[in-house]
Amino acid sequence: xxxxxxxxxxxxxxxxxxxxxxxxxxxxxxxxxxxxxxxxxxxxxxxxxxxxxxxxxxxxxxxxxxxxxxxxxxxxxxxxxxxxxxxxxxxxxxxxxxxxxxxxxxxxxxxxxxxxxxxxxxxxxxxxxxxxxxxxxxxxxxxxxxxxxxxxxxxxxxxxxxxxxxxxxxxxxxxxxxxxxxxxxxxxxxxxxxxxxxxxxxxxxxxxxxxxxxxxxxxxxxxxxxxxxxxxxxxxxxxxxxxxxxxxxxxxxxxxxxxxxxxxxxxxxxxxxxxxxxxxxxxxxxxxxxxxxxxxxxxxxxxxxxxxxxxxxxxxxxxxxxxxxxxxxxxxxxxxxxxxxxxxxxxxxxxxxxxxxxxxxxxxxxxxxxxxxxxxxxxxxxxxxxxxxxxxxxxxxxxxxxxxxxxxxxxxxxxx
Numbered sequence: 001x002x003x004x005x006x007x008x009x010x011x012x013x014x015x016x017x018x019x020x021x022x023x024x025x026x027x028x029x030x031x032x033x034x035x036x037x038x039x040x041x042x043x044x045x046x047x048x049x050x051x052x053x054x055x056x057x058x059x060x061x062x063x064x065x066x067x068x069x070x071x072x073x074x075x076x077x078x079x080x081x082x083x084x085x086x087x088x089x090x091x092x093x094x095x096x097x098x099x100x101x102x103x104x105x106x107x108x109x110x111x112x113x114x115x116x117x118x119x120x121x122x123x124x125x126x127x128x129x130x131x132x133x134x135x136x137x138x139x140x141x142x143x144x145x146x147x148x149x150x151x152x153x154x155x156x157x158x159x160x161x162x163x164x165x166x167x168x169x170x171x172x173x174x175x176x177x178x179x180x181x182x183x184x185x186x187x188x189x190x191x192x193x194x195x196x197x198x199x200x201x202x203x204x205x206x207x208x209x210x211x212x213x214x215x216x217x218x219x220x221x222x223x224x225x226x227x228x229x230x231x232x233x234x235x236x237x238x239x240x241x242x243x244x245x246x247x248x249x250x251x252x253x254x255x256x257x258x259x260x261x262x263x264x265x266x267x268x269x270x271x272x273x274x275x276x277x278x279x280x281x282x283x284x285x286x287x288x289x290x291x292x293x294x295x296x297x298x299x300x301x302x303x304x305x306x307x308x309x310x311x312x313x314x315x316x317x318x319x320x321x322x323x324x325x326x327x328x329x330x331x332x333x334x335x336x337x338x339x340x341x342x343x344x345x346x347x348x349x350x351x352x353x354x355x356x357x358x359x360x361x362x363x364x365x366x367x368x369x370x371x372x373x374x375x376x377x378x379x380x381x382x383x384x385x386x387x388x389x390x391x392x393x394x395x396x397x398x399x400x401x402x403x404x405x406x407x408x409x410x411x412x413x414x415x416x
Contacts, residue, residue: 027054027055027056028055028056028114028115028390028391028394029055029056029058029111029112029113029114029115030050030055030056030057030058030113030114030115030116030117030390031058031060031107031108031111031113031115031116031117031137032046032047032050032057032058032059032060032117033060033062033104033116033117033118033119033124033125033128034059034060034061034062034080034119034124035061035062035063035064035065035100035122035123035124035125036064036065036122036124037065037069037072037294038119038120038122038199038312038313039064039119039120039122039124039125040061040069040072040073040076040078041072041076041199041202041294041313042119042120042142042143042197042198042199042202042313043059043078043117043119043142043198044076044077044078044198044201044202044205044383045198045201045202045205045382045383045384046117046119046142046198046382046383046386046387047059047078047383048077048078048383049383049384049386049387049388050117050387050390052387053387053388053391054391055387055390055391055394058081058082058111058113059078059079059080059081060080060081060082060083060084060104060107060111061073061080061082061083061084062084062086062100062103062104062124062127062128063083063084063085063086063103064086064096064100064122064123064124065263066085066086068291068293071293072293072294075206075209075293075294075295076202076205076206076294081111082107084100084103084104084107086099086100086103087099091264091266093123093156096123097123097126097127100123100124100127101127101130101131104127104128104131105131105134108131108132108135108137109135113137114137114138114394115137115138115139115140115169115170115390116128116129116131116132116137116138116139116140117139117140117142117386118132118139118140118141118142118164118168119142119143119198120142120143120146120157120161121143121146121154121157121158121160121161121164122157122160123156123160125141125160125161125164126160126163126164129141129163129164129167129168130167132167133167138168138169138170139164139167139168139169139170140168140169140170140172140386140390141164141165141168141170141171141172142172142195142198142386143172143173143174143178143197143198144161144164144165144168144171144172144173144178144182144192145165145171145173145174145175145177145178145179145180145181145182145192146161146174146178146181146312146333146334147161147162147178147181147333148331148332148333149331150330150331152232153230153232153329153330153331154230154231154232154312154329154333155230155231155232156231157312158333161333165182165185165187168191169191170191170193170389170390170393171187171191171192171193172193172195172382172385172386172389173192173193173194173195174194174195174196174197174198174377174378174382175194175196175197175336175376175377175378176194177335177336178194179192179194193385193386193389195378195382195385195386196377196378196379196380196381196382196385197316197377197378197382198378198382198383198386199313199316199317199320199377200316200320200375200377200378200379200380200382201378201380201381201382201383203298203317203320203321204320204380206294206295206298207298207302209295210295210298210299213299213302213303221254221255221256221285222254222255222256222305222306222361223256223257223258223300223303223304223305223306224245224248224255224256224257224258224304224305224306224307224308224357225258225259225260225300225301225304225306225307225308225309225323226241226245226257226258226259226307226308226309227259227260227262227307227308227309227310227311227314228241228242228262228267228271228309228310228328229262229264229267229310229311230310230311230329232329233310233328233329233348234266234267234270235270236348237310237328237348238267238270238271238274238348239270239273239274240348240349240350240353241308241310241328241348241350241353242270242271242274242275243274243350244349244350244351244352244353244354244357245257245259245308245353245357246274246275246278247350247354248354248357248358248361249282249285249286250278250279250282252361253281253285255285255361256285256286256287257285257286257287258287258289258300258304259271259275259286259287259288259289260289260290260291260292260297260300261288261289261290261291262291263291271288272288275288297317298317298321301314301317301318301321301323302321304318304321304323305323305324305367306323306324306325306326306357306360306367307323307324307325307326308325308326308328308353308357309325309326309327309328310327310328310329310348312332312333312334315327315332315334315337315343316334316337316375316377318337318342318343319336319337319340319342319343319372319375319376319377320375320377322371322372322373323371324342324343324360324367324370324371325337325342325343325344325370326343326344326346326353326356326357327343327344327345327346328346328347328348328353329345329347329348330345330347331345332345336376336377337376339376340372340374340375340376341369341370341372342370342371342372343370344356344370
């Protein structure tokens with residue numbers, strides 16, 4: 001397991017008050033920051049493991065996504081300590097960054113955590129890391145080391161994750177490729193721990209809660225689940241993705257399509273426009289749904305014949321569910337999906353997408369080849385490994401702040 005890194009030592013130097021050492025009775029205080037639906041899903045096992053280790057865990061929801069997150073927290077058996085209400089806002093990233101900085105800063109000052117845990121590459125994660133730096137609190141980065149090699153795709157996530165790497169003290173990398181990326185960027189080996197991806201933890205937890213699937217009848221239709229939301233695909237890209245899947249639905253009578261629409265109204269409107277004017281015999285086989293709750297998405301993946309997506313997290317979830325995935329991007333920061341044979345890059349290109357779906361439709365052997373028995377993203381124990389590293393650092397004498405009075409259990413912060 002990795003030990004405290006140089007970055008954490010620098011962060012500790014600016015904190016006032018005595019340092020708590022091994023043998024003391026004070027529990028480590030961890031602030032776990034979530035903001036989007038994937039953040040919540042991928043942070044669940046970390047929160048559970050930290051709590052099981054005796055850590056005082058403060059789960060803070062930034063409000064970056066605020067649609068149906070309460071039900072998601074309940075399904076994953078988590079309760080936020082605080083929830084930020086950002087209010088109505090536009091789609092400008094600068095506005096989102098500014099609101100998050102202003103809203104989360106006083107929360108961190110109030111909690112005075114010993115470590116801030118951020119997940120992935122969202123704006124919430126970047127702001128959390130920045131605030132950790134500003135408050136001189138070491139940052140633990142879950143899902144560290146993912147790289148597409150192009151700061152324009154995914155945008156802005158690729159730059160977010162690179163910036164977080166420059167701030168973080170602990171780098172929890174999901175795979176050997178992620179570890180190698182961090183090493184190439186000069187991160188000290190002792191600051192890196194390969195843990196597996198917490199998305200596997202969450203999916204296995206979710207499937208246990210859902211129970212076994214219903215028996216499938218032979219001769220049924222083949223379900224294609226489609227999602228599209230990346231900023232680089234807005235406009236022409238989403239039109240191309242929709243056009244390619246539509247051609248398949250119109251050609252093949254045993255294909256059904258489930259397309260959960262993104263919460264962004266501009267994206268949802270663009271998707272609906274692609275599917276307007278369907279013939280009466282095709283319309284019943286195409287469902288443009290509201291955003292699916294996490295349990296419903298797990299069920300959909302379990303029943304799917306194919307996933308078409310530009311999402312990063314869904315690539316990992318598809319491998320866990322043994323569903324072939326066509327990735328509607330030019331590159332992926334999850335190359336393990338490609339190397340294990342579970343996915344193929346098709347870009348936002350209608351003709352190529354139609355050709356790849358047709359190829360799988362015509363050959364069961366080629367479809368089966370995209371269903372590896374083992375996921376390259378872990379064994380479902382990533383959260384426990386992360387909590388163990390942080391607990392070991394704490395017991396070893398890496399305490400970062402003096403004892404403080406207990407805080408009220410739950411509160412809501414409204415951003416002005």
